[in-house]
Amino acid sequence: MKGYENLSEEIIASCLRLKKSGLLLGTWGNVSVRLPDGNILITPSRVAYEEMTADDMVVLSPGGEVLSGHRLPTSEREIHRGILNARADVGAVVHTHSPKAMAVCAREGGVPVISEEMCQVVGGEIPLTEKFVPSHDHVGLGRIAVSALTEANALLIRNHGPVCMGRTLADAELCCFVVEKSCGIYLDVLAAGQFNRVPERYVKAGRDYYLNQYGKT
Numbered sequence: 001m002k003g004y005e006n007l008s009e010e011i012i013a014s015c016l017r018l019k020k021s022g023l024l025l026g027t028w029g030n031v032s033v034r035l036p037d038g039n040i041l042i043t044p045s046r047v048a049y050e051e052m053t054a055d056d057m058v059v060l061s062p063g064g065e066v067l068s069g070h071r072l073p074t075s076e077r078e079i080h081r082g083i084l085n086a087r088a089d090v091g092a093v094v095h096t097h098s099p100k101a102m103a104v105c106a107r108e109g110g111v112p113v114i115s116e117e118m119c120q121v122v123g124g125e126i127p128l129t130e131k132f133v134p135s136h137d138h139v140g141l142g143r144i145a146v147s148a149l150t151e152a153n154a155l156l157i158r159n160h161g162p163v164c165m166g167r168t169l170a171d172a173e174l175c176c177f178v179v180e181k182s183c184g185i186y187l188d189v190l191a192a193g194q195f196n197r198v199p200e201r202y203v204k205a206g207r208d209y210y211l212n213q214y215g216k217t
């Protein structure tokens with residue numbers, strides 16, 4: 001995208017890393033980043049990540065209008081737009097169809113805080129949306145995602161996949177890996193029949209440490 005070539009390249013590189021790690025499959029999944037002017041740089045619909053170029057990115061207004069780009073924005077744009085409009089602290093959103101998170105999306109309940117990594121990067125339990133919405137209902141999908149939004153940096157869309165957030169694209173990408181790993185561990189401990197949660201006060205302390213002190217002490 002003209003004027004945002006570097007950021008566009010960063011988005012494509014992130015998508016390729018996620019795909020290489022098995023978190024993205026085919027053309028499913030999408031990424032958005034909030035621009036300094038408040039608009040949204042977002043991946044296009046139905047373009048293979050290996051073939052995607054900076055020129056394929058689309059700029060959306062916070063109201064959903066396509067401001068520039070020759071492609072259609074991802075059909076799941078309402079998830080991104082809804083979250084970026086609802087959470088001023090979020091600068092990037094990544095939606096994947098990663099397998100362990102999708103397994104948890106198919107059961108009841110989200111993911112309790114079961115690790116230090118979740119405290120620091122996710123910042124709380126991962127909620128699950130309340131009801132199924134088919135993905136062709138773009139507006140409904142955005143609404144249901146926003147309805148499950150908490151202060152945590154991730155949520156699960158029922159029978160669909162995870163949405164991960166962060167201050168930056170690097171944060172949101174890291175969150176995808178932590179969510180996928182956490183969902184895998186959660187399935188393992190459920191199979192084991194017992195698990196312990198991280199006490200609530202340590203969840204907030206862990207997140208605060210990651211945001212304000214990590215790498216500085």
Ligand SMILES: [Zn+2]
Pocket residue numbers: 028029076095096097135160161
């Ligand atoms: Zn999806």
